[in-house]
Amino acid sequence: MLNARGISVRFGTQRVLDGIDLSIPAGRFSALVGANGSGKTTLLNVLAQLVKPDSGSVSLGTDPLAGLSRRDIARRIGLLPQITGTPVGLTVGELVMQGRYPWQNWWRQWSDEDQRAVDAAVALTDIGHLLQRPLTELSGGQRQRCWIAMTLAQDTPVLLLDEPTTYLDIAHQVELLQLAADLATRGKTVVAVLHDLNQAACYADHLIMLRDGGIHAEGEPASVFTADNLEAVFGFRAHIIRDPHSGNPLCVPRTESAELELVSREARL
Numbered sequence: 001m002l003n004a005r006g007i008s009v010r011f012g013t014q015r016v017l018d019g020i021d022l023s024i025p026a027g028r029f030s031a032l033v034g035a036n037g038s039g040k041t042t043l044l045n046v047l048a049q050l051v052k053p054d055s056g057s058v059s060l061g062t063d064p065l066a067g068l069s070r071r072d073i074a075r076r077i078g079l080l081p082q083i084t085g086t087p088v089g090l091t092v093g094e095l096v097m098q099g100r101y102p103w104q105n106w107w108r109q110w111s112d113e114d115q116r117a118v119d120a121a122v123a124l125t126d127i128g129h130l131l132q133r134p135l136t137e138l139s140g141g142q143r144q145r146c147w148i149a150m151t152l153a154q155d156t157p158v159l160l161l162d163e164p165t166t167y168l169d170i171a172h173q174v175e176l177l178q179l180a181a182d183l184a185t186r187g188k189t190v191v192a193v194l195h196d197l198n199q200a201a202c203y204a205d206h207l208i209m210l211r212d213g214g215i216h217a218e219g220e221p222a223s224v225f226t227a228d229n230l231e232a233v234f235g236f237r238a239h240i241i242r243d244p245h246s247g248n249p250l251c252v253p254r255t256e257s258a259e260l261e262l263v264s265r266e267a268r269l
């Protein structure tokens with residue numbers, strides 16, 4: 001269990017996170033959703049100890065993370081940030097190998113275990129055919145899969161993914177979400193910031209809705225993914241319907257034209 005207690009963060013005069021208490025279930029796939037600017041990235045960065053909160057603490061199980069070295073944290077928590085730049089002069093293979101950095105030191109160089117972790121990450125993200133290519137020559141989606149592979153190669157019990165489906169076509173989005181769900185089934189604790197609410201409700205075991213730097217709702221998607229919560233958090237009205245195949249909740253935005261059509265149809269009856 002990854003626990004955050006009383007987390008508050010200010011940037012200047014702006015309070016971005018406001019006394020957050022959160023218990024992220026171990027071995028589950030949690031999705032973090034909320035409007036732009038609601039504090040999702042800041043919260044992930046606090047969980048990964050990249051942002052020091054003004055108050056509050058994070059622990060993994062019973063172990064507080066504050067005070068651990070960067071290397072020790074990186075052996076426990078892998079973070080895929082929102083990627084904005086591309087390193088020049090690096091091949092895909094070299095990037096993925098960098099995921100093993102926290103496990104190495106001057107007396108322990110590249111090992112069979114490192115190679116196994118890299119091979120597994122490469123296979124899971126289907127980038128074996130790209131290993132010799134410079135990162136700068138790849139499409140945005142291919143590059144995103146390489147970053148994900150690097151994070152997987154780190155082989156941490158906790159994975160924090162900030163908008164991992166960015167740049168991916170729909171088939172690779174679904175693949176990535178299924179991979180996150182599978183990793184959770186195999187015991188990893190996965191937390192992903194997702195903007196596609198239906199994907200979040202469909203793939204995650206646990207949904208966390210952030211609103212103005214606080215937790216508005218959290219729990220199983222079936223109980224959290226309600227029209228009222230979506231309206232409160234995102235300010236839009238939606239119908240919640242069920243996926244006829246899986247039974248998962250899906251939201252359909254209530255557009256003005258659809259509402260008018262409904263009213264006039266009812267008036268005609």
Ligand SMILES: Nc1ncnc2c1ncn2[C@@H]1O[C@H](COP(=O)(O)OP(=O)(O)OP(=O)(O)O)[C@@H](O)[C@H]1O
Nearest residue numbers: 011012014016034035036037038039040041042043
């Ligand atoms: N380093 C920073 N310095 C100052 N303000 C910041 C910094 N990082 C984030 N903020 C502010 O904190 C608020 C929350 O930002 P954050 O990136 O956590 O939101 P988010 O929910 O991830 O947004 P998005 O969905 O747009 O990615 C925003 O108002 C943002 O401008």
